[in-house]
Amino acid sequence: MNEAQAIDVHGISKVYRGGLFGRRKFRALNEVSLAVGRGEIFGLLGPNGAGKTTLIKVLLGIIRNNGGSGSLLGESLGSRGSRGRIGYLPENLRMDSHHNALSALDFYGGLSGLSRSVIRSRRDSILELVGLADRRKTPVKEYSKGMRQRLGLAQALLHDPDLLVLDEPTDGLDPVGRNQIRGILRELRERGKTVFLNSHILQEVELICDRIGILNHGVLLMDSGVAALSQQDTQEFTLEVVADEPTLLGVLGEIPFTVNEQHDGVTKLSLRLSNQGEVDQVVDILRRAGISIAAMSRRTLSLEERFLDIVGTSNDDTSETPNDETSTPT
Ligand SMILES: Nc1ncnc2c1ncn2[C@@H]1O[C@H](COP(=O)(O)OP(=O)(O)O)[C@@H](O)[C@H]1O
Numbered sequence: 001m002n003e004a005q006a007i008d009v010h011g012i013s014k015v016y017r018g019g020l021f022g023r024r025k026f027r028a029l030n031e032v033s034l035a036v037g038r039g040e041i042f043g044l045l046g047p048n049g050a051g052k053t054t055l056i057k058v059l060l061g062i063i064r065n066n067g068g069s070g071s072l073l074g075e076s077l078g079s080r081g082s083r084g085r086i087g088y089l090p091e092n093l094r095m096d097s098h099h100n101a102l103s104a105l106d107f108y109g110g111l112s113g114l115s116r117s118v119i120r121s122r123r124d125s126i127l128e129l130v131g132l133a134d135r136r137k138t139p140v141k142e143y144s145k146g147m148r149q150r151l152g153l154a155q156a157l158l159h160d161p162d163l164l165v166l167d168e169p170t171d172g173l174d175p176v177g178r179n180q181i182r183g184i185l186r187e188l189r190e191r192g193k194t195v196f197l198n199s200h201i202l203q204e205v206e207l208i209c210d211r212i213g214i215l216n217h218g219v220l221l222m223d224s225g226v227a228a229l230s231q232q233d234t235q236e237f238t239l240e241v242v243a244d245e246p247t248l249l250g251v252l253g254e255i256p257f258t259v260n261e262q263h264d265g266v267t268k269l270s271l272r273l274s275n276q277g278e279v280d281q282v283v284d285i286l287r288r289a290g291i292s293i294a295a296m297s298r299r300t301l302s303l304e305e306r307f308l309d310i311v312g313t314s315n316d317d318t319s320e321t322p323n324d325e326t327s328t329p330t
């Protein structure tokens with residue numbers, strides 16, 4: 001167990017079983033290893049269905065992993081020892097709409113085993129922190145989505161946890177609402193809390209997190225893998241070339257990069273390259289085959305595009321659920 005880390009897990013796998021007698025298996029997490037230092041804001045980024053919520057549930061001991069081990073706040077995974085020091089905001093938390101902020105905190109605080117007097121002594125400052133102090137008596141049913149989410153955060157903070165685990169805290173919020181949540185998380189970092197959050201939105205984690213992991217199909221890409229994301233010099237080159245089809249086909253196999261071909265009047269080849277050497281290499285191959293380059297343009301890839309390069313542009317194949325789309329027979 002490592003007390004220096006808030007979260008420290010190794011080789012975590014999770015296999016869901018479904019179908020008759022649990023014969024259908026689906027591997028939602030594949031040997032995930034991860035360490036989050038105390039006081040850090042860590043962002044787990046990944047498309048829908050990547051396994052982010054599954055990882056959170058394993059970390060919190062809500063579901064059991066099928067392989068791997070680790071610790072949370074120094075207590076072994078799945079033990080109850082650390083629970084009192086963790087605040088959790090589940091995905092799509094729904095609070096009863098008859099509550100107002102005060103009664104909701106009384107209720108959730110009671111569930112966490114806090115005494116009435118402790119709840120009363122903390123709730124004002126927490127509502128202040130999440131910006132709901134002046135709406136404390138407004139019924140939750142009149143709250144905007146952002147206000148509900150901030151009340152959800154308040155609920156997670158009431159027992160003054162060391163580690164906050166937030167599943168898609170900004171999902172469905174407008175830019176103002178997202179910014180408010182980010183402000184609260186920054187304040188929590190100032191106060192020395194550790195935050196682990198999930199998001200499928202790149203900008204969200206980019207703006208607030210100290211470190212990012214990318215989860216895709218249950219496989220986690222950490223530090224060095226993610227560094228590829230911030231490589232500022234990945235650019236997309238588009239070359240307009242003059243070549244007949246057989247020559248072009250012959251030469252494409254020689255180019256050691258992925259080439260996208262487009263024909264709209266002229267032939268355009270698009271490639272993602274990261275330095276001048278690679279550009280020269282492609283130009284040399286084309287010129288050696290006698291292909292003329294009529295024009296060349298380049299564009300720096302956005303972080304979003306680089307993220308999509310890593311996770312693939314489509315989420316369609318991430319789901320193993322049997323909601324088969326009707327396919328046209330070919
Ligand atoms: N209880 C479950 N039984 C079977 N499969 C599940 C269950 N929960 C999630 N899954 C599947 O595991 C994968 C990861 O889901 P989830 O962790 O919710 O992803 P994310 O939070 O990244 O969107 C998905 O393909 C999902 O369909």
Ligand SMILES: [Mg+2]
Pocket residue numbers: 052053054091167
């Ligand atoms: Mg999820």
